[in-house]
Amino acid sequence: MSTIVLAIFIPFFAAAIIPFLYKYVKNIHVGWFAILVPTALFLYLASLIPTISSGDVIVQTMNWIPSYGINLTAYLDGLSLTLALLISGVGALVILYSIYYLSSREALGSFYTYLMLFMGAMLGVVMADNMLVLYVFWELTSISSFLLIAFWYQRKRSREGAKKSLIITVSGGISMLVGFIMVGSMANTWSIREVIADVGTINEHVLFIPAMLLVLLGAFTKSAQFPFHIWLPDAMEAPTPVSAYLHSATMVKAGIYLVARFTPVFGGEAVWFWAVTGVGIFTLFWGSFNAVRQTDLKALLAYSTISQLGMIMSMFGMGSAALYLGYSTESVIYTGSTFAALFHLVNHSTFKGALFMIVGIVDHSVGTRDIRRLGGLITLMPVTFTVATIGSMSMAGLPPFNGFLSKEMFFISTLDISEASFFGLGSWGILIPVIAWVASVFTFVYSTVFVVKTFLGPYKEEKLEHPAHEPKPGMLVSPIILGLLVIAFFFVPNMVGKHLITPAMGGIFPTFAAEGADLGQHIHAWHGFTPELVMTIGVILFGVLLFLTRKYWAGVYSLFPEKRSINTFYGFMLNQIEEKSTLITNKYMTRYLRDYMVYIFTFFILGIGGTFIFTGAYKFTLPENASISNFEWLIVLAMMAAGITVLFAKSRLTAIVLNSILGFGIAILFVLFRAPDLALTQMIIEAVTTVLFLVAYYFLPELDKEDTRKKTKNINLFISIGVGVVFTAVALGVQGNRAFETISSFYENSYELAGGNNMVNAILGDFRAFDTMLEVIVLLIAGIGVYTFIRVRTKKESDQIEDK
Known part of the structure; x- marks a missing residue:
């Protein structure tokens, strides 16, 4: 230096x-x-x-x-x-x-x-x-x-x-x-x-x-x-x-x-x-x-x-x-x-x-x-x-x-x-x-x-x-x-x-x-x-x-009282901004996760969808894709059926099981597409998250006990369909249009660059090792947090039983 x-x-x-x-x-x-x-x-x-x-x-x-x-x-x-x-x-x-x-x-x-x-x-x-x-x-x-x-x-x-x-x-x-x-x-x-x-x-x-x-x-x-x-x-x-x-x-x-x-x-x-x-x-x-x-x-x-x-x-x-x-x-x-x-x-x-x-x-x-x-x-x-x-x-x-x-x-x-x-x-x-x-x-x-x-x-x-x-x-x-x-x-x-x-x-x-x-x-x-x-x-x-003679002319300062000063105006404007911002914030900060998800997904639909519509940025050309086998159609249809059925589930347990079908279906597709490492990762993650969901939702009330208004359901349905359409459009648009040269050609030389024959392993363990390590740490922290909550709740219930 x-x-x-x-x-x-x-x-x-x-x-x-x-x-x-x-x-x-x-x-x-x-x-x-x-x-x-x-x-x-x-x-x-x-x-x-x-x-x-x-x-x-x-x-x-x-x-x-x-x-x-x-x-x-x-x-x-x-x-x-x-x-x-x-x-x-x-x-x-x-x-x-x-x-x-x-x-x-x-x-x-x-x-x-x-x-x-x-x-x-x-x-x-x-x-x-x-x-x-x-x-x-x-x-x-x-x-x-x-x-x-x-x-x-x-x-x-x-x-x-x-x-x-x-x-x-x-x-x-x-x-x-x-x-x-x-x-x-x-x-x-x-x-x-x-x-x-x-x-x-x-x-x-x-x-x-x-x-x-x-x-x-x-x-x-x-x-x-x-x-x-x-x-x-x-x-x-x-x-x-x-x-x-x-x-x-x-x-x-x-x-x-x-x-x-x-x-x-x-x-x-x-x-x-x-x-x-x-x-x-x-x-x-x-x-x-x-x-x-x-x-x-x-x-x-x-x-x-x-x-x-x-x-x-x-x-x-x-x-x-x-x-x-x-x-x-x-x-x-x-x-x-x-x-x-x-x-x-x-x-x-x-x-x-x-x-x-x-x-x-x-x-x-x-x-x-x-x-x-x-x-x-x-x-x-x-x-x-x-x-x-x-x-x-x-x-x-x-x-x-x-x-x-x-x-x-x-x-x-x-x-x-x-x-x-x-x-x-x-x-x-x-x-x-x-x-x-x-x-x-x-x-x-x-x-x-x-x-x-x-x-x-x-x-x-x-x-x-x-x-x-x-x-x-x-x-x-x-x-x-x-x-x-x-x-x-x-x-x-x-x-x-x-x-x-x-x-x-x-x-x-x-x-x-x-x-x-x-x-x-x-x-x-x-x-x-x-x-x-x-x-x-x-x-x-x-x-x-x-x-x-200061005492004789000091009265001139009365022409500039503090209540009319720039400092007072600044204080007034700052207070007004704080009051109005607090009022507006309280309107949308409802402390309900479902409302925040509505804001996020609505912005996503308007932002991405509006860009596609008003700028002509969306282009989709169907490339020569490989044919889809009957077995693949069955898996996709099963996933679609699970996705639709989960909307009408009356039990949280049923909803979690149906949701896991979506994850395991993706794992089967990975196997069919000759990506066993991704399939294994998907199965482990899906199994762990399913267990965590079951443990976490065990303490929540049944779905049929919740009072969900029809208007709310209609809004959620509209947003869900909109997000699905936009995501599908983005996926198809990306598939048919490539603005930049693929980065995969860089990783194809993984053996010389990282000493690994398996490209995916080299990417996870070398090229993005810090990212992978931090992901593992995040999962570890989350697991410790869930375990701690379970232990605290179990201990509390045990103490109550002993008191009785």
């Missing part, structure tokens, strides 16, 4: 080992074993930075289903490497944090198993080149995140949040799969690289736009874009380490990655531009607007994550305009939006991960996340306050923190796109920087609320469950490291820009890179008094004003 492919599967191997370590190694916290995996992966991936930054890519393949072109091809370029470093690097810090955060009484074996599963799935998503393989890992992230969100399954809100995230993200994933299938059918390949190379031949296809929209639906649901954002706040019921990992650095970035990866395929289209930019910019505003009204610190960060993801998404949309214009000096200007998106993607992972951990520390220390009960923690938790301030101010886009740099680049992107005339922008383009600026003002407000309401003001010890105190030093290590990175990326941003972001740009704009375009940017903290700096100053001034 190649090294890149192995890197994907290492977390899965760890997930299989961790439960045993947790069970048998008692002296060492299992988290110390788990942390070795992301640490090793991060160091290995970091060692590849020089190779990738030089413009090379690493492609390694492991065969999976090569006959269908489905192989696990790991593709590592600048874009996938950037995401993989975030997945492994932040993953290591989260595990370190969780070692001190989670109690030893928790199910730590399960927790770290789920975390490893999720880590491996995310690595598979960002490294997979095959679209179907990407989808497999994509849905595995949904399943593993469901397990992590519902880790505290005793809590109803945890279960509900996990269910909501699973329903929304898996639904989007299914639509994405349909989009992938459309893309694969258009390009005649499942490889993303090959699709990108052949995009000129598919962009005029009738399925191109539908495929684009379906892929975007998958990306929007995973990255919590409006209106699919409602799952993210409820997912905050997960343990804080899960929130810090899934909802700041990994899972929610999967949709962002998907948009970035497929920008070379769909990016030159107006539909893509407006969908990605429009949804992103509105999500940015809606998330920041709703974050201000939250009273729970994690809920505030949840809506801030929604807002920040919308910001990144909108920048990818604006950057895609460069592909419409083609390679030129003008188009390279718009690639700056994509560069800013990638840079902010990295920045967001640092400051948001730190902030989630800070919320966990506050909750862990004082027992609450309710802003209304917090305040005055600065003197009691100074280290926590310092890291919180660094993260919040970076989120607000203030210097000297990395969020300021990417926020400035975002403003530049919105100003550039507002002056464009393509895609029908015209005068509408001015709305993009306006909405971005308003959303940034609200971002400043909720960032200020986070710090001021938690750490400043009076200390309310009477409202806290525990006196405030700094946590164990180990719990502070991870947020401190992330906080230091927030500052470091401000002072040395080009280290990230040159070695990670610029190579990633080559994966998003491969045609530009092939033509020699310089897709990198030199990031400056100071550009002079530029329009974007004026916008930032305006954000600060209006943000301070709104924060100070």
Whole structure:
């Protein structure tokens, strides 16, 4: 197995080992074993930075289903490497944090198993080149995140949040799969690289736009874009380490990655531009607007994550305009939006991960996340306050923190796109920087609320469950490291820009890179008094004003009551679906086997018979068959007589005997057709089943005691005749028409292939040995079950006799 492919599967191997370590190694916290995996992966991936930054890519393949072109091809370029470093690097810090955060009484074996599963799935998503393989890992992230969100399954809100995230993200994933299938059918390949190379031949296809929209639906649901954002706040019921990992650095970035990866395929289209930019910019505003009204610190960060993801998404949309214009000096200007998106993607992972951990520390220390009960923690938790301030101010886009740099680049992107005339922008383009600026003002407000309401003001010890105190030093290590990175990326941003972001740009704009375009940017903290700096100053001034006057304008939120929210509508629709589906299910799930057989056979008649009638698929030509002897006619007539007579049997014993005549008749036919082995098998099976029927039906009432209505009998008669006719038609049709070459010619060489002179024995004992073995096991289990029931019933009757 190649090294890149192995890197994907290492977390899965760890997930299989961790439960045993947790069970048998008692002296060492299992988290110390788990942390070795992301640490090793991060160091290995970091060692590849020089190779990738030089413009090379690493492609390694492991065969999976090569006959269908489905192989696990790991593709590592600048874009996938950037995401993989975030997945492994932040993953290591989260595990370190969780070692001190989670109690030893928790199910730590399960927790770290789920975390490893999720880590491996995310690595598979960002490294997979095959679209179907990407989808497999994509849905595995949904399943593993469901397990992590519902880790505290005793809590109803945890279960509900996990269910909501699973329903929304898996639904989007299914639509994405349909989009992938459309893309694969258009390009005649499942490889993303090959699709990108052949995009000129598919962009005029009738399925191109539908495929684009379906892929975007998958990306929007995973990255919590409006209106699919409602799952993210409820997912905050997960343990804080899960929130810090899934909802700041990994899972929610999967949709962002998907948009970035497929920008070379769909990016030159107006539909893509407006969908990605429009949804992103509105999500940015809606998330920041709703974050201000939250009273729970994690809920505030949840809506801030929604807002920040919308910001990144909108920048990818604006950057895609460069592909419409083609390679030129003008188009390279718009690639700056994509560069800013990638840079902010990295920045967001640092400051948001730190902030989630800070919320966990506050909750862990004082027992609450309710802003209304917090305040005055600065003197009691100074280290926590310092890291919180660094993260919040970076989120607000203030210097000297990395969020300021990417926020400035975002403003530049919105100003550039507002002056464009393509895609029908015209005068509408001015709305993009306006909405971005308003959303940034609200971002400043909720960032200020986070710090001021938690750490400043009076200390309310009477409202806290525990006196405030700094946590164990180990719990502070991870947020401190992330906080230091927030500052470091401000002072040395080009280290990230040159070695990670610029190579990633080559994966998003491969045609530009092939033509020699310089897709990198030199990031400056100071550009002079530029329009974007004026916008930032305006954000600060209006943000301070709104924060100070919040109680006067907070009534605006009454215009958006919870009972009219998308979340409430989702809950109502889900309840309606559950109620209606339960009603319908109760109509046909009668708990009577005869009703289920009616459904099955009716569908068979309509499906097969309807296909024969309406499609003309049925063809029957009588071939030159061998003549039928009188003895064979007698056997068939006897079987027919038994089959008809069993319908009128008044005794179960009579019915079983008549039914066995059918089976033994077939065995005699096998003898006449010179198949003694089949005849022997048929006789044994028929004898065993007859005995089992006799034993089982001994305890059931006589047939004449059952009240079977005439209407039911008529329905059963009609269905029985229909099934018989359809089966006969199928048998005759198959006999007279052969669509494929018979496989028997392969088995005729059984002696050389399997060393057996008897072809049937070779098939049963060698070619399909596993099938035969499983059939024997099934019969054994069934026999044991029947024997057990008989013994239990016999013992029960014996006990009753003794009691009497």
